[in-house]
Amino acid sequence: MNMRLKLAMAIIPLGIIIAAVPENTTRPYKLTAPQLLDEVKEGIQFVSTDEVADMLIQKDPSLQLIDVRDKDSYDKFHLPGAINIPLADLLSVENEDYLNQDVKMNVFYSNGTTSSNEAWMITRQLGYINNYVMQGGLNHYAETIMNPSAPASTSPDDEFARYDFRKGASAALGGGNLNAAAEDAPSAPKPTIKKRAKKKRVAGGC
Amino acid sequence: MGPLIVYEYISENTNLLMAFIIGIAFGFVLERSGFSSSRKLAGMFYGYDTTVLKVFFTAAIVAMLGLLFFSLFGWIDLSLIYINPTFLWSAIVGGAIMGAGFILGGFCPGTAFCALSIGKLDALTFIGGLVIGVVIFTEGFPLWEELFYAENMGTPTINNLLGLSRGAFGLILILAAFGMFFIGEWAERKFPREEY
Numbered sequence: 001m002n003m004r005l006k007l008a009m010a011i012i013p014l015g016i017i018i019a020a021v022p023e024n025t026t027r028p029y030k031l032t033a034p035q036l037l038d039e040v041k042e043g044i045q046f047v048s049t050d051e052v053a054d055m056l057i058q059k060d061p062s063l064q065l066i067d068v069r070d071k072d073s074y075d076k077f078h079l080p081g082a083i084n085i086p087l088a089d090l091l092s093v094e095n096e097d098y099l100n101q102d103v104k105m106n107v108f109y110s111n112g113t114t115s116s117n118e119a120w121m122i123t124r125q126l127g128y129i130n131n132y133v134m135q136g137g138l139n140h141y142a143e144t145i146m147n148p149s150a151p152a153s154t155s156p157d158d159e160f161a162r163y164d165f166r167k168g169a170s171a172a173l174g175g176g177n178l179n180a181a182a183e184d185a186p187s188a189p190k191p192t193i194k195k196r197a198k199k200k201r202v203a204g205g206c
Numbered sequence: 207m208g209p210l211i212v213y214e215y216i217s218e219n220t221n222l223l224m225a226f227i228i229g230i231a232f233g234f235v236l237e238r239s240g241f242s243s244s245r246k247l248a249g250m251f252y253g254y255d256t257t258v259l260k261v262f263f264t265a266a267i268v269a270m271l272g273l274l275f276f277s278l279f280g281w282i283d284l285s286l287i288y289i290n291p292t293f294l295w296s297a298i299v300g301g302a303i304m305g306a307g308f309i310l311g312g313f314c315p316g317t318a319f320c321a322l323s324i325g326k327l328d329a330l331t332f333i334g335g336l337v338i339g340v341v342i343f344t345e346g347f348p349l350w351e352e353l354f355y356a357e358n359m360g361t362p363t364i365n366n367l368l369g370l371s372r373g374a375f376g377l378i379l380i381l382a383a384f385g386m387f388f389i390g391e392w393a394e395r396k397f398p399r400e401e402y
Contacts, residue, residue, distance in 0.1 A: 008384055011267060018274045019377035 006032050010185030031158070046135040047107055048061065050162065053145045053169040056080060064104040064133075068119045071091065080173070089170045091120060100128045109134040109141070145169050209286050231322050235297040239300075242321035244312025244328060251309045263383045270376055294357035311335065377384030 009191050014107035023113075029202065031039075055063040056079070067074045074084040087110075099106065100123075108116035108131065116133045123131045134141065151159040182200035215225070221310045239261060240246055249255025276282040282327060308314060309331045318336065321329035347354070364374035 004384075004387065007264070009269065011380055012384070014271050014275070015267075015377040015380040018271065018278070018373040019371070020276060021373060023372055024278050024280060 001196070028190070031125050036121070036125060039124065040121075044126070045117070045133045048059070048135050050165065050169075051111075052134050052141070053078075053166070053173060054106060057172045058171055062105050064098070064106045065097070066106050066108050066119075067110075068108050068115050073111075077138075079138075085119075087119055090119055099123050099131060099197045100126070102130060102131060107132045108132065109132050110137050111139055112137040119155045121148045145173065209282060227356055230333055232316070233323070235326065236317055236320045241317040242324055242326065242329070244321070246312075247314060247317065248312045249399070250398075253393035254399040256387075256394055259336050259390050263386065267376075267380050267383050270379065274372060289361040289363065291361050292359040293355060294359055296354050296356070299353065307335075 022129045052063070052065070062082070062187055065077045065079050067084045067085075068087045068090070070086050070088075071084055074082075074086075078084065083098070085098065089095060090099070108119045110116040112138060113133060116137060120131050121140045138145075145166055148170060151163055210221075236242065240257065241261075246255055246257055250258045273282065273284065273287070283359045304314075311318070311328075313329060313332045315336060318329045318332045322333060343350075363372075365372050368375065370378075
């Protein structure tokens with residue numbers, strides 16, 4: 001039997017197999033479950049509403065708020081400067097440049113913490129960095145920043161300091177009433193992240 | 207797990223070392239398969255020797271199968287593999303120039319260095335021409351810049367353009383390769399060269 005036939009007998013069946021099986025499109029997870037558990041236990045992904053409000057007032061350019069609720073909720077109300085990446089679209093290719101970057105501090109938020117935490121966990125497992133979760137979500141934001149309640153008169157001083165900050169933040173961010181804020185809030189500006197080159201690739205040639 | 211460099215399993219320097227070793231192996235195999243003879247490459251055009259077609263197409267389909275199976279097993283992430291961007295006119299014009307150079311000179315850049323290393327003077331001439339070509343291209347770049355960047359198609363793959371899955375296109379390519387081997391050997395019988 002000549003070489004040609006032997007080669008054909010090896011390669012053509014392999015070709016038929018590869019044509020018949022579906023493509024492997026799964027993305028590899030880069031963090032193992034124990035590594036992720038460690039991060040979850042420490043809760044390092046959380047950013048408090050006070051920190052977010054502070055960065056918003058300072059117009060910190062490194063802050064990128066990401067609304068993971070659906071588009072209707074986003075259109076109804078969103079925090080100033082937030083972009084909308086619904087949880088369902090988290091893995092779409094056009095969002096990868098926002099999520100997988102090392103320039104900005106992405107803060108996910110949803111009404112509570114569940115959806116934003118899910119978004120964080122998925123992106124973290126893909127090995128992305130700089131993604132965070134606003135603790136307590138919009139509900140907590142409304143309670144603490146938009147409509148802060150005065151602490152009891154017996155509270156320690158730093159409680160009052162925090163209350164003063166929140167009152168100030170509330171005024172600066174058009175608080176008092178969420179619906180009014182929705183009208184005043186500027187629509188999200190076009191995100192300023194430059195389209196970054198895709199992940200480094202292996203170059204080759206003849 | 208792959209590609210190794212992108213995931214930083216190996217460092218940039220280890221990568222260069224591996225490239226060096228693979229390069230030596232590549233040159234050795236080229237030489238041993240007779241590619242340092244300019245008649246081999248020219249023979250492809252005149253039809254009396256289609257070794258080039260057979261060797262490189264076999265290499266291509268084996269590598270393709272390897273990558274597809276690696277991807278299937280999750281050993282390599284194909285989305286991280288570099289794909290040369292396609293500039294259609296550059297590809298056509300460059301391909302024509304390179305093809306003409308193959309026939310005239312009887313070497314491809316790789317085999318020219320291979321032949322030079324065993325002391326072939328025609329290869330030295332060829333490399334001289336290669337250097338002159340590089341100088342003309344770079345110095346005259348403004349003249350053909352427009353043509354060079356024309357019709358940027360990004361990084362399409364043929365299976366995407368045809369709307370096929372990678373595997374189905376792979377099978378077609380394998381069958382096409384064996385068909386071409388068959389035609390190549392027919393051509394070798396049809397246009398034999400006695401003196402070769």
